Amino acid sequence: MKGKPLGQVFIMPDIHAYLEEILNTMNDGLMVVGPDGTVLLVNEALCRLTGYGRKELLGKSCTLFNCDSCEGERLGSGGKWCSLFVSGSMRNKRCLIMRKDGGYLHAVKNASVLRDERNRVIGAVETITDISELDRKEEQIVRLSRLLESEKGFHGIIGASPAMQRAFDITEKAAQSDAPVIIYGESGTGKELFTRAIHDLGPHRDGPYIQVNCAALNESLLESELFGHVKGAFTGATGHREGRFEAADGGDLFLDEIGDVPLSIQVKLLRVLENKQVERVGDHRPIPVDVRIITATNRDLPRMVREGSFRKDFFFRINVIPIHLPPLRERMEDLPLLVDAFLSRHRKKGKRIQGLSPQAMAHFMAYAWPGNVRELKSALEYACVLAGEGEIRPEHLPPHILRPSTPTAAPNAVPASPGATVAPSPAPRHMYPRDQRQELIDVLRQTGGNQSEAARILGVSRVTIWNRMKRYNIDLKKVIAS
C-alpha cells in the first residue's frame, strides 16, 4: 500500500481500490440504495445478518427488508416515499428487519442521504448494527439480579406447610422437563413466582422469559400480542410487531389468566403448540418457534370445559403438569413465616420495625386473606407506615382486616415471635362469594369508587377487581351513591 502522510492522517492514493475490502471488514451491515430505493451495494456483514446472498439483493427494492422503522412520507403527488429522503438522516433508531427466513433481526439503524455536488439526492447509505446479543445479555442481567435478590425460601417463595412443600417438589421436577405446566391458584397465591422458579430451574433458563396477561387484552389485541403482525395487517398496524411467541423463542412463555382466553384464540394457541410454528397476523409464512408454555389461572378450567367455555382439546394440551397453590387461609401456618420475611425486607430498607404484637398477629390469623399473600404484603406495608417504628399493634392494621369479624384465634394462641411457626388458626374465616361481594362493595365505597386503590387495599390486581365487579354484578355508580 503506497501513500503519503499528511500531518497525522495517512492519505491513500486510490482508496476506491480498497473500498470493497474496507466495507467487508466492517462488523455492521452496510447498504447503499439509489433514490428509488434500489439496492446498489451491500457488504458481507449485511448478507450475513439478513441471510440473503449479494446477488439476491443487488437491483432489488430495499422494501424487501420490511423494516418497521421505514416510514412513508406523503409526497405532493399523493404517493408516499421513504421519509429518510425527506429528513436527510436517521440516527440510532431501533428497528426490526425481516430476514430471508422470515425471522426478525433486532437492529439499530443509522442512515444518511447522499447528494451530488449540485445538492441533488443520489441515494442513501445505511448501516445496520445487530443488537440481538445485547438484548439477550440484558435479559440475563435481569435474571441474575433476580436470583441475587431471592432471599430465603424456594427461589424467594416462602412456605413451610406440607401443601407448599409439595408444590416446591413438583415445581422442581416439572422444571426439568419440557412438558407444559399449569399453575392453579387464587389471585395473590404466588403463581407468577412459581413460574419464574420453573424458568430459573429449567433447561431454558438462559433463554428469554416472556409473560402475557391474557385477561388484560381484548381478542384482536391478544392475537397480535401473541403471534405478532406485519405492518399494514389491520388499521393502526403502523409497524411490524414481533409476537410474544417469537420473542420467547428458545425460552419460556408464561400465559397468565389462561382461563380468560377467548375460544377463537384457544384454537390458534392449540395449533401453535401442536405444530411449533406461528403465523403473524397478515402474513401466512409459518415461523418455527421452540417455546415452553407455562400457564396459570384462578378459574376452574375443568368446570369451564364442562360448561363449554373452554376447549377440551386445548385443556388437555396445557394441563399436562398441574400445580395447585392453596389459598393462604388453608395454610395459615405459613403466615408467621411470611410476616417475618416481609418485615425483614422492610428492615433492610431502613424501617425500624420490631414485629407484630400478639394481638395484631391474632387479627392476622383470624382474617381470611381473600387477596392471599399479595394482600398480606400490602397490609404489612400499610402497618409499617402507620407504626413508623417499634411494634405493629392492631390500631396500625388496615381497618378492613379488623372489621369483618372478631378474631377467632385467641391472642395467646399466637407465637411471641412472628418468625415462629404456629399451628393453623383454629378457625380461619373462609370467604364465600357473598362475603367477597360485600367486602368489595365496602372497599369500593371506602375508596370512592377508585378501583386501583381498592385493588391495592385488597391485595389483588385491578383486573381481578374488574372481574369480580362483573361476576357479582356490582354497579359502581350505585355503590358510590349509597
Ligand SMILES: Nc1ncnc2c1ncn2[C@@H]1O[C@H](COP(=O)(O)OP(=O)(O)OP(=O)(O)O)[C@@H](O)[C@H]1O
Ligand atoms: N409464598 C410466597 N412467598 C413470598 N412472596 C410471595 C409468596 N406468594 C406470593 N408472594 C408475593 O405476593 C405477590 C403476589 O404474587 P404473584 O404475583 O406471584 O401472585 P399471582 O398468583 O400470580 O396473582 P395474580 O393471579 O393476581 O396475578 C407478589 O409480590 C409475590 O412476591
